[in-house]
Amino acid sequence: MNLPTYSAILVDGLRAARRVVVLTGAGVSAESGIPTFRDKLVGLWENYEPADLATPAAFLRDAALVWGWYEWRRMTVLRAQPNAAHRALTTLRALVPELTLITQNVDDLHERAGSRDVLHLHGRLAQPYCAGCQQSYVFPPGIPDFPPGGERIEPPRCSQCCGKVRPGVVWFGEDLPRREWQAAMDAAKRCDIFLCIGTSSIVRPAATLTEIAASAGALTVQVNPTSTDADGVVSVSLKGPAGAMLPELIARTWGRDRADKPATSPPEVIVSIQAEGGSITLLGRRNSEGLWSYARKVGDQTPTLLDDEDGGRAMQSKSQWVTTWPKAVALLDRYPWAMLSGSEVHPEFRERIWSEVIQRLKANESASTDRARERWARACRRDHNGGNARHSDIT
Secondary structure, X not given: OOOOHHHHHHHHHHHHOOEEEEEEOHHHHHOOOOOOOOOOOOHHHOOOOHHHHOOHHHHHXXXXXXXXXXXXXXXXXXXXXXXXXXXXXXXXXXXXXXXEEEEOOOOOHHHHOOOOOOEEOOEOOOOOEEOOOOOEOOOOOOOOOOOOOOOOOOOOEOOOOOOEEEOOEOOXXXXXXXXXXXXXXXXXXXXXXXXXXXXXXXXXXXXXXXXXXXXXXXXXXXXXXXXXXXXXXXXXXXXXXXXXXXXXXXXXXXXXXXHHOOOOOOOEEEEEEEEOOEEEXXXXXXXXXXXXXXXXXXXXXXXXXXXXXXXXXXXXXXXXXEOOHHHHHHOOOOOOHHHOEEEOOOHHHHHHHHHHHXXXXXXXXXXXXXXXXXXXXHHHOOOOOEEXXXXXXXX
């Protein structure tokens, strides 16, 4: 697909840009086969509109119906694969000095394509939490398997207060997460180029980010197959699917070899800790089915990946990563747990890591273990406080 001739403005702008901001919507995920909120529901939910299920009131009224629908959505997401648009944005990040990726999507496909530090305005399916005390909940490993028409499923109960666990998404009428929204506004105010991709631009407050960027003097670009409410705001409008337009834009700007280079997915930090013997990091790598494998990095040197029976020998291939959580914990067990303090805890593993710490410290009552508990509690804490913006619609 060829870009319009007037896109020379965009090509020159991208080459010179220092700060680029990208806002993605449901259209990007739809290219991976994920239904949007405007698609008609089927099966158990055929008599409902999606907006009728995505509210706190709906969860209070029929939690099993709502949880079952979101579990079906989570299954669909885990079975989907990142598409060319997701991969192109990972490539773009390596080509510009600073890129801020903001998404209205809840599916983590950006992360699975290799993007990092994504600002999720509408939450994440992979991060449910207790509706009562906000304690995070960790899904069991693997992809759930439900019939195509769905089923009612009672939500799990919180291990702290026995309250019902709710989906980790922002529902209609709820506040956007404060940190993410503030960071998104700040980025829009100071960027050189702002791209809104695969979004209808009617979802507020997210849609206002394009307006904020335009008012601040940024070159604003829309990538969408059809016209949207942003047509009169953006400087350049590229009509077409993101999976075709973005690789072509990168090829036109930096050369075909950059656009065709596959994006890599570096390991994610599950937890970084300080122990009596020095620093240690547990790394994780997720495959296309959403399943994790684990390895250890010791010290601040180039990552030395070791298996659970390493004897100090460095890994030579990815195939030596361990694939179960007990083996992952065994990578850390050679260090005295009472001396551990944690930081940078991956949200999907907060509950698991906290449980492991408590299990090892509960039999060792001392001032040092009390301090270790406090440090780990801070490291594993998750903030679910509301923000200063309200979610009024979902793409």
